[in-house]
Amino acid sequence: MIEPVSIGLIGCGVISPAYLKAASTFNVLNFAACADIDAEASARCSENFDIPSMTVNELLARDDIEVILNLTIPSAHANVNLAALQSGKHAYCEKPFALNTVEGKRVIETAHERALRVGCAPDTFLGGGHQTVRNALDEGTVGIPIAGTAFMMNHGHESWHPNPAFYYQEGGGPLFDMGPYYLTALVNALGPVRRVAALTARAFDTRTIGSEPRRGEQIDVEVDTHTAGTLEFMNGAIVTVVMSFDVWLHSNRFIEIHGTNASLSSPDPNGFGGSVRVSRKDRTWDELPLTHGYLENMRSIGLADMCVGIRTGRSHRCSGELAYHVLEIMEAFGHSSATGEHIELTTTPDRPDPLPTGLAIGELD
Structure with a gap:
């Protein structure tokens, strides 16, 4: 039995309950402390999940904590990761990995210098839906991948999120907010991207919050909210990607991959399960049986996988190198548009290892 890894949580906001609830699935995770710059948020987390609350500095100073789970806002991701690494701890953060590749590279280099691990969400590609997609591609179901599409289009998060301003600041927008789910799923499926061509725009200079407690408040839009790009993968596949907060409704599928033998329709990469469909020469869609489990909300599976790697020495799937590659792709959209x-990319990470089939819930190897 693997010895549990002691985790310190920094950032007790909206996403933290999803991580903490799913974490009970994995015996390798032991949450030892939580902290937030908002002491009330940390206190609520402590009360709800029976985790000791303390300040960020107190948490970082604890010698018994091995990994920092960084669930802060995007603008703080790199700095908190660096603080964790500089205190001798591994770091795992929410997406995006950083605001830009300069920040991201500093985190990667610091981790390498200190022989520590860094990991990053999303981990949804480890769910049964996208592991089934990966399995189908690896088995040659579509033949040679030629083309694909990925669409994430809605009208933003200000209608439901209690504090949505950061979605329209640097590190936000549809590409940096939702793009990591789609791009990580594509890199897991097809491998790394060679180059990017894109255009970006924004439809509104301000947004009106529709949720409590800030209903009616105007927020400035500081980032582009509609991005359309074409990715050329190292394997030759060409994929069209559209991410938008300027669309009321659409009818496109989440992700489709088209090959020499068949087309594959993937489920929502912001979830763990979902339907996987294939269309062969008969030109009808047939549902594929799912080859893997983990179909419910399993946020923290990527963290657990990294912790297993810490204990066993194997590589972890939601790696900093994968997240940095996705960050470089996203940054290339803006550079190409400008x-x-x-934009030729500089990074070529390996595809993450697929999960084995037949795993019981709670197992990763």
Whole structure:
């Protein structure tokens, strides 16, 4: 039996309950402390999940904590990761990995210098839906991948989120908020991206909050809210990606991959399960049986996988290198739009290892 890894949570906001609830599935995770710059948020987390609450500095100073789970806002991700690494702790953070590749590279280099691990969400590609997609591709179901599409289009988060301003600041927008789910799923399926060509725009300069407690408040839009790009993968596949907070409704599928033998329709990459469909030469959609489990909300499976890697020495699937590659893809959208050029990427991470089939819930190997 693997010895549990002691986890310190920094950032006790909206996403933290999903992590803490799912974490009970994995015996390798032991939450030892929580902290937030908002002491009330940390106190609520402590009360709801029976985790000792303390300040961020107190948590970072504890020698018994091995991993920091960083669930802060995007603008703090890199700095909190660096603080964790500099205190001798591994770091795992929510997406995006950083606001830009300069920040992200500093985190990667610091982890390497200190022989520590860094990981990053999303981990939804480890769910049964996208592991089934990966299995189908690896078995040659579609033949040679040629093309694909990925669509995430809605009208933003201000209608439901209690504090949505950061979605329209640097590190937000549809690409940095939702793009990591789609791009990580695509890299898991097809491998790394070679180059990017894109255009970006924004439809509104302000947004009106529709949720309590800030209903009616105007927030400034500081980032582009509609992005459309074409990715050329190292394997030759060409995939069209559209991420938007400017669309009221659409009828496109989440992700489709088209090959020499068949087309594959993938489920929502912001979830763990969902339907996987294939269309062969008969041109009808047939549902594929799911090859893997973990179909419910399993946020923390990526953290658990990293902790198993810490104990066993194997690589972890939601790696900093994968997240940095996705960050480089997203940053390339803006650079391409501004310059009118294709942007060649500098990183070529390996595809994450697929999960084995037949795992019991709570197992990762």
